[in-house]
Amino acid sequence: MATRPPADPANVPAADETARPLRADARRNRDRLIEAAAAAFAEHGVDTSLEEIARRSGVGIGTLYRHFPTREHLVEVVYRREVEGLCAAAAELLRSHPSDVALELWMLRFVDYIATKRGLAKSLRILLTANAGLFADTSGMVMQAVQRLVEAGVADGAIRPDIESTDLIHALSGIYSTPETPEWRERSRRLVGLLMAGLRWGAQQAPAGAGRPR
The missing domain is CATH 1.10.10.60 (Homeodomain-like)
Structure with a gap:
């Protein structure tokens, strides 16, 4: 089995920062x-x-x-890719689906993101020590994506108007803390369904064409 000596991720530049075209x-x-x-x-x-x-x-x-000279470099690139893909999906889904459907599909994608993040948890703790800015950047990106989806759903009358993006982030974060069992993904998808039922309950459908421009 091929091995490389361990390297301190704090002392080795990230692969993306030094790579030539x-x-x-x-x-x-x-x-x-x-x-x-x-x-x-x-x-x-x-x-x-x-x-x-x-x-x-x-x-x-x-x-x-x-x-990827070290495992930590690979972990960081995978993590960034997952976050960027998750956040880009918000705009893509809003372009092709009604706002409430876009939100539901995005939350289901969030479940897949959580699965990858759980798999990366051990190395992410190491990266947190070496590169705290990574997590500040990515957390802000996710919050902006959720806010865009929530604002679109409220503007369209597709979800209840008293919801805030921070409320939804807290609810989704609860999925991360559920025990990792063989049926974890299926249970998480059911929880997303429950969240959407609550978000749609009490919504006042806006008149056609009254939604926020996207």
Whole structure:
């Protein structure tokens, strides 16, 4: 099994900060590694072997280390990718669905995000010590995405007007604290359904065309 000596993430620049522009094939390899790592961490936790991630990606372990010199670098890139994808989905869903449906679909995606975050928990604690700004940045991004979805739903009369984005964040955070059992995902999806039922209850549907422009 190929191994590398441990490195202090506080003393090694993040891969994205030092990388030169990548050739198209190198970019594809890097993207495949990130995809495979996200899936592996969500399924088996952050201790998944890097050799297994490389195998899933169809590249050699040397290629993985060229892109991500330490496990912590890979964890940080996966975490950023998950947060950015989650937040970008808010605008995408609002463009293609009614506001309440967009909110529900986004919350279901949030469940998948939580699964990856739970898998990364051990290394994220290390990263928190080395790079506290990472979490301040990403938390703000998630809050903005939720606020956009909630404001759209209230403006359209699709969800109750007394809800605030912070209320919803607190409710969703409760999903993270539920025990990780084989039926965890299914239970979490049911909880999202309950949240949406509560959000829709008491909503006053706005007249057609009265929604907030998006």
